[in-house]
Amino acid sequence: MKSDLLEQTAVSTAEVDDQCISIPSPFQMRQNLPLDENGQATVARARTEIGDILQGKDSERLLILCGPCSIDNVNSALVYAERFARLAEEVLDKALLVMRTYFEKPRSVVGWKGLLYDPMTEGERSPAAGIALARRLLARLTGSGVSCATEFLNPLLAPYLEDCMSYGSIGARTVESQIHRELASRLEMPIGLKNGMDGGLSSAVNAVRSAQSSHSFYSQDLHGCPALVSTQGNNGAHVILRGGSNGPNFDSKSVSNAVDAGRLLGLSRGVVVDCSHGNSGKDHRKQASVAMEVLRQKVAGQDGIAGIMLESNLVAGQQSANAGPRVFGQSITDACIGWKDTECLVRELAASL
Numbered sequence: 001m002k003s004d005l006l007e008q009t010a011v012s013t014a015e016v017d018d019q020c021i022s023i024p025s026p027f028q029m030r031q032n033l034p035l036d037e038n039g040q041a042t043v044a045r046a047r048t049e050i051g052d053i054l055q056g057k058d059s060e061r062l063l064i065l066c067g068p069c070s071i072d073n074v075n076s077a078l079v080y081a082e083r084f085a086r087l088a089e090e091v092l093d094k095a096l097l098v099m100r101t102y103f104e105k106p107r108s109v110v111g112w113k114g115l116l117y118d119p120m121t122e123g124e125r126s127p128a129a130g131i132a133l134a135r136r137l138l139a140r141l142t143g144s145g146v147s148c149a150t151e152f153l154n155p156l157l158a159p160y161l162e163d164c165m166s167y168g169s170i171g172a173r174t175v176e177s178q179i180h181r182e183l184a185s186r187l188e189m190p191i192g193l194k195n196g197m198d199g200g201l202s203s204a205v206n207a208v209r210s211a212q213s214s215h216s217f218y219s220q221d222l223h224g225c226p227a228l229v230s231t232q233g234n235n236g237a238h239v240i241l242r243g244g245s246n247g248p249n250f251d252s253k254s255v256s257n258a259v260d261a262g263r264l265l266g267l268s269r270g271v272v273v274d275c276s277h278g279n280s281g282k283d284h285r286k287q288a289s290v291a292m293e294v295l296r297q298k299v300a301g302q303d304g305i306a307g308i309m310l311e312s313n314l315v316a317g318q319q320s321a322n323a324g325p326r327v328f329g330q331s332i333t334d335a336c337i338g339w340k341d342t343e344c345l346v347r348e349l350a351a352s353l
């Protein structure tokens with residue numbers, strides 16, 4: 001019995017060794033690709049400003065999390081960011097624009113898992129190159145004043161990018177995971193916790209409660225060594241309504257239920273509405289009407305709404321990642337609204353506030 005076990009262990013260790021590629025630690029990556037002073041200031045300022053919106057200290061402005069479903073091409077992300085920065089400046093008094101820079105994608109089954117895994121979209125062969133590319137892009141964006149948001153999916157990857165992010169989310173597929181709730185409680189930025197895949201509110205509310213709490217949990221330090229981490233809890237944890245298999249949840253009753261649940265947890269403006277995903281039935285053309293309905297509720301007096309999320313890219317729609325030459329600036333994951341429509345929508349939202 002004992003020798004069998006040893007034999008099996010020896011075999012599996014050999015397999016693991018064959019299948020492992022060492023990558024630099026988060027500490028090394030941060031040292032090699034640091035944020036400059038402007039970048040650090042952008043991150044810090046946006047974290048505070050988002051926190052002020054969530055706590056109701058800034059009751060004037062709407063948080064707008066807007067950008068590609070996923071970053072698959074850094075050049076198109078740079079072009080997008082340039083336009084985004086101009087728009088953000090234009091609507092500054094009415095809205096705080098934070099760019100979606102999503103480098104990991106949770107898949108319903110399988111598919112491209114994001115730039116961190118497969119930076120050239122040609123197979124998962126050089127993941128560390130993806131991390132370095134993402135950091136380079138984030139250093140450029142934050143250095144030029146664009147604040148960034150992402151979904152934190154693999155907890156081991158968070159330390160590679162979290163210092164560049166002003167806002168984070170935990171997605172519908174992982175919001176019930178204790179490991180992700182612990183991560184959310186550690187992260188030093190506002191974190192939106194999405195409702196689960198069925199569209200029910202309770203998974204998000206339970207996740208907010210957990211993320212607000214202190215935890216001790218097993219993780220790694222910045223050098224990649226196993227570590228027991230202690231957290232104080234995240235007071236910027238809040239709900240993102242994204243709809244689900246039971247239908248959308250951006251109607252006034254669903255929003256007010258979420259606002260009330262948030263208030264019981266001490267959040268005065270604790271709700272962000274994702275206008276895409278389950279709230280648009282993944283039809284990008286519906287995002288604008290979802291956003292306008294949320295705005296209507298806000299203008300009618302629903303002051304618990306902190307913000308909205310939009311999936312937007314240079315070119316509207318979606319294309320396959322593997323079907324020949326690609327359209328520059330069009331999503332290879334979920335369909336997005338195009339830049340012209342994004343600009344019109346954000347201007348319209350700002351004008352109505």
Ligand SMILES: O=C[C@H](O)[C@H](O)COP(=O)(O)O
Binds near residue numbers: 106108110111333334
């Ligand atoms: O936001 C992106 C997608 O909705 C998510 O990654 C799931 O995509 P999939 O259902 O195509 O795998």
Ligand SMILES: C=C(OP(=O)(O)O)C(=O)O
Binds near residue numbers: 069102151274277
């Ligand atoms: C995957 C995402 O969202 P959700 O978790 O709501 O599906 C996303 O926002 O990219």
